[in-house]
Amino acid sequence: MRLGALRHYLGAVLTFSWVVRSDGHCRGLDRRALINLYEALDGANWTNNKNWNVTSGTPAENKVNDPCSIEKRWFGVGFTDPCEKYLDDIVGWGPETDYLAQVRGAGQGCFAGRITALNLHRNGLRGNLSNHPTLGDLTNLTYFDISWNQVEGAIPTQIGLINNIQTINLHHNLLSGTLPSELGTLNSLGPTFSEGCLVDDPCPEGEQMKMNDLNVGHNLISGSIPSEIGELVHLRILDMSNNELSGAVPSQLGKLSVLQLFYLRENHLNGSLPTELFPNMTALRYIMFQENEITGALPSEIGRLHELNELHMRANRLDAPLPSEIGELPVLTTIQLQDNRINGSIPATIGKLRALRHLDLYNNSMSGDIPSSIKELINLDQLYVQNDHLTPVRQRFCRMRIANVGKYNWRIVRDEYALFTSMSCPDMHDVDFTFNSLQASASYDATS
Numbered sequence: 001m002r003l004g005a006l007r008h009y010l011g012a013v014l015t016f017s018w019v020v021r022s023d024g025h026c027r028g029l030d031r032r033a034l035i036n037l038y039e040a041l042d043g044a045n046w047t048n049n050k051n052w053n054v055t056s057g058t059p060a061e062n063k064v065n066d067p068c069s070i071e072k073r074w075f076g077v078g079f080t081d082p083c084e085k086y087l088d089d090i091v092g093w094g095p096e097t098d099y100l101a102q103v104r105g106a107g108q109g110c111f112a113g114r115i116t117a118l119n120l121h122r123n124g125l126r127g128n129l130s131n132h133p134t135l136g137d138l139t140n141l142t143y144f145d146i147s148w149n150q151v152e153g154a155i156p157t158q159i160g161l162i163n164n165i166q167t168i169n170l171h172h173n174l175l176s177g178t179l180p181s182e183l184g185t186l187n188s189l190g191p192t193f194s195e196g197c198l199v200d201d202p203c204p205e206g207e208q209m210k211m212n213d214l215n216v217g218h219n220l221i222s223g224s225i226p227s228e229i230g231e232l233v234h235l236r237i238l239d240m241s242n243n244e245l246s247g248a249v250p251s252q253l254g255k256l257s258v259l260q261l262f263y264l265r266e267n268h269l270n271g272s273l274p275t276e277l278f279p280n281m282t283a284l285r286y287i288m289f290q291e292n293e294i295t296g297a298l299p300s301e302i303g304r305l306h307e308l309n310e311l312h313m314r315a316n317r318l319d320a321p322l323p324s325e326i327g328e329l330p331v332l333t334t335i336q337l338q339d340n341r342i343n344g345s346i347p348a349t350i351g352k353l354r355a356l357r358h359l360d361l362y363n364n365s366m367s368g369d370i371p372s373s374i375k376e377l378i379n380l381d382q383l384y385v386q387n388d389h390l391t392p393v394r395q396r397f398c399r400m401r402i403a404n405v406g407k408y409n410w411r412i413v414r415d416e417y418a419l420f421t422s423m424s425c426p427d428m429h430d431v432d433f434t435f436n437s438l439q440a441s442a443s444y445d446a447t448s
Contacts (some may be wrong), residue, residue, distance in 0.1 A: 026068035026079065029137040030115040034067055034077065036134045037118075041127040041151060048123055050075040068113030078117030078143070114140040121147040121169065128153035129175065136161030142209055145169040152176065155216070160185035167213040171239065175219040179240075184228025186211050210234035217241035217263060225269075227252040239263040241288065249294075251276040263288045265312065272296025279304055290336065291315045298337075303328035310334040314360070318342050327352040338362040338384065346389065351376035360384040362407050375417040383411045387435045392417060394434050398425035404435040 035054040043049050051074045053065035065072055068079045115138050129135075129151050136158030138144075142165055151173040159168075160182025168186075187209065211232045222244040229238070230252030238256065241263045248271030249264065256262075257280045269292040278284070278301040285307055294316040302308075303325025310333060319341040326335075327349025333356060342364040350359070351373020359377070362384040370389040374380075384407055392413055393402070413420065428434075 026066045026113045026115065029134070030113075030140075031067055033132075033134040033137040034074070034115065036132050040129065040131040041125040041146075041149075045126070046120075046124045048075045066113075067115065076118060076120045076123065077115060078119070079113045080116050116140055116164075117143040119143065119145045121145045121149070123149060125149035125151050127151065130154045130156060130177070132156060133158050135159055139163045141165055143167045146173070147215070148172045150174055154178065155180055155183075155221075157182045159183065163187055164209045165211055166209045168211075169213070169215045170219070171215045171217040173219050175216065175221055177221065178223030179216065179221055179226050179229075181226040181228045183214070183226060184231040186232060188231070213237040215239040217243070219243050221245060223247075225250055225253070225264075229253060230255040233257065235259050236283075237261045240267070242266040245269060247271070249273055249277060253277060254280055257281060258283050260285045260307075262286065264292065265289060266291045268292065269294055273299050275299050275301055278302050281305060283307055285309045286312075288312045289316065293317055296320055298323060298326070300325045302326060306330060308332055312336045313340070315339040319365075321345070322347050324349045326350065329353060331355050333379075334358040336360045338364070340364050342366055346371055346385070348373045350374070354378060356380055358382045362386060370413060372417065372421070374414050377414055380411060380414050382409050383414055384408070385410060387431050390431075392420035394428050394431075395423050395425045396420040398423065399427065399429055400434070401429075401436045402434055
């Protein structure tokens with residue numbers, strides 16, 4: 001099952017299975033937040049707004065149309081009613097506490113249902129998310145998905161008040177503005193790691209849910225990546241692809257030690273990658289930074305990413321030699337570094353990548369022959385390099401002219417490396433003369 005389909009399946013499961021027996025009384029602030037969302041995002045014209053009754057009446061009337069009622073379940077809304085003191089009980093003093101007591105009843109925080117999931121992807125949502133400042137009142141929200149809609153505006157800073165979230169999917173919308181630094185405060189208001197639960201408090205021992213998935217890709221978000229996102233240390237998926245983000249990748253993201261998918265492709269990110277970025281990301285499987293403006297070197301610390309499966313950094317401005325440590329990635333299947341300014345030679349350690357299937361170094365400023373270790377890549381299907389690296393081909397087709405067809409899969413060099421290099425070719429033609437763009441040659445067929 002593809003990742004996107006899996007996300008939506010899990011969202012459906014979360015939304016419609018996290019419904020615990022409830023008396024049909026939803027926390028007042030939660031219901032108000034849902035009503036505000038409905039009004040801000042044109043709820044009357046959603047593809048499906050079944051049972052979303054946002055009219056305000058007497059308490060008895062509101063209870064009949066309560067989002068925490070099993071009989072009146074609002075489309076896309078999941079709810080539950082556990083007692084979790086750090087989320088539900090009314091504590092403190094002052095105007096805010098007085099207001100909560102008025103809305104919910106003093107000491108009654110644990111007797112109201114809580115909204116735990118919103119799954120409204122592909123549902124025709126339109127409007128400005130900036131007009132939803134009460135989003136942070138859904139403090140017990142665990143799953144939030146409004147992807148594949150036409151939601152505009154900036155992500156409200158109040159999102160940082162949510163304290164029990166695992167997944168936020170906002171991708172494929174029209175969101176703009178900058179990413180709020182408050183994203184780094186998600187789930188920061190609960191018990192600490194060392195604090196357990198009280199006898200009358202059945203919350204999971206230790207702390208609340210962990211933020212696993214943050215996806216804001218395919219929007220119009222600009223500005224820099226907030227360094228505070230590095231505080232979301234339980235993230236496994238971070239997707240900010242296809243936005244208007246600029247500036248350097250912050251070194252603080254190196255704290256995301258369990259991250260598996262790291263997608264920053266198709267932005268305007270620049271500067272060099274910090275050396276602090278990769279050393280602790282030992283669970284990382286996919287790096288997708290292509291089509292940015294990143295300069296400098298691929299950090300040598302990338303050699304510590306022993307779970308890395310694919311490396312995509314094509315169409316950047318990398319301008320330093322490849323580190324030899326790139327050969328220390330035992331399960332790597334794909335390297336796409338074409339269309340950069342990488343110099344130096346192809347590291348001989350590349351031959352250690354026995355799982356490699358796709359190697360693309362085309363259109364760089366590299367020099368030297370393809371290393372003999374290329375013959376060790378027994379699973380290689382695609383090999384794209386500049387003509388300058390193809391001395392074995394010039395040896396095999398000695399003093400012949402070969403049509404210059406541009407980018408071409410030279411996997412035959414790996415297949416026949418020993419044969420090609422065993423042939424003697426005195427007075428070999430230079431690269432420019434051998435690969436002649438103006439003249440086709442029978443030699444071309446011989447190499448294909």
